[in-house]
Amino acid sequence: MELTGFSRPAEAGERQVGASVLSADFGQLADQASAALRAGASSLHVDVMDGHFVPNLSMGPAVCASLRNHVPDAVLDVHLMVTRPDTFAPLFIDAGASHVTFHMEAEVDHVGLAGRIHDAGCTAGLAINPDTPVDRMLEIASAFDLLLVMSVHPGFSGQKFIDAVLPKVESLRAALGPDVWIQMDGGVSPTTAPACRDAGCNQLVSASAIFGSSDYAAAIKGIRGLGTS
Ligand code: DX5
Ligand code: ZN
Numbered sequence: 704m705e706l707t708g709f710s711r712p713a714e715a716g717e718r719q720v721g722a723s724v725l726s727a728d729f730g731q732l733a734d735q736a737s738a739a740l741r742a743g744a745s746s747l748h749v750d751v752m753d754g755h756f757v758p759n760l761s762m763g764p765a766v767c768a769s770l771r772n773h774v775p776d777a778v779l780d781v782h783l784m785v786t787r788p789d790t791f792a793p794l795f796i797d798a799g800a801s802h803v804t805f806h807m808e809a810e811v812d813h814v815g816l817a818g819r820i821h822d823a824g825c826t827a828g829l830a831i832n833p834d835t836p837v838d839r840m841l842e843i844a845s846a847f848d849l850l851l852v853m854s855v856h857p858g859f860s861g862q863k864f865i866d867a868v869l870p871k872v873e874s875l876r877a878a879l880g881p882d883v884w885i886q887m888d889g890g891v892s893p894t895t896a897p898a899c900r901d902a903g904c905n906q907l908v909s910a911s912a913i914f915g916s917s918d919y920a921a922a923i924k925g926i927r928g929l930g931t932s
Contacts, residue, residue: 708801708848719905720913722746726915736770749795781802788809789811802828805828813846827847849883849906861910866898877903
């Protein structure tokens with residue numbers, strides 16, 4: 704079983720879609736997560752909220768472990784929206800995460816924690832909120848496999864896409880080259896995805912546009928862009 708998260712460099716022109724299970728029906732979580740993977744999602748995005756870093760509570764390690772049990776081959780992309788990612792990252796790695804992203808805004812040794820995530824066999828991502836400048840992320844980007852530019856203020860699915868964040872993606876792509884995974888998360892839909900892709904994103908996360916659709920495959924295809932891998 705190969706669960707290396709985002710360790711493989713992105714290929715030229717490659718575009719992936721991650722399904723954020725925050726908008727799934729939690730009573731049917733495993734079935735809906737499996738259906739999203741069958742419909743073309745390359746990973747499952749697991750939003751973890753602690754009620755402190757963001758004003759919402761979501762999923763704990765037990766939910767991650769249950770997903771791992773029911774979809775053993777899935778890439779589980781854990782997005783930690785928590786004040787203490789150094790405390791929570793090991794719990795989600797033990798629960799079967801393939802990849803762990805945490806936030807620039809969290810007061811932690813970012814590069815040190817990326818190293819600990821790598822040592823535990825997962826890939827590491829760094830996220831920035833819409834109001835956070837990209838400069839500091841650029842300085843430490845080489846320690847990470849994936850960079851997440853939030854296109855909503857984190858905490859809830861179903862929010863409106865903030866297009867003012869797109870220049871941050873352009874800056875990252877220009878500075879870091881074609882291989883790195885640049886992820887967009889928040890308000891991504893077939894309507895907003897073209898701007899994300901044009902700016903340089905190659906990993907697009909969506910919750911409501913996939914799980915709110917009666918046709919997951921059509922939604923995922925629309926987000927990825929027709930005729931792309
Ligand atoms: C927001 C989360 C997102 C969210 C996306 O705090 O990090 O992953 O689930 O939801 P949509 O795609 O509905 O905006
Ligand atoms: Zn997320």
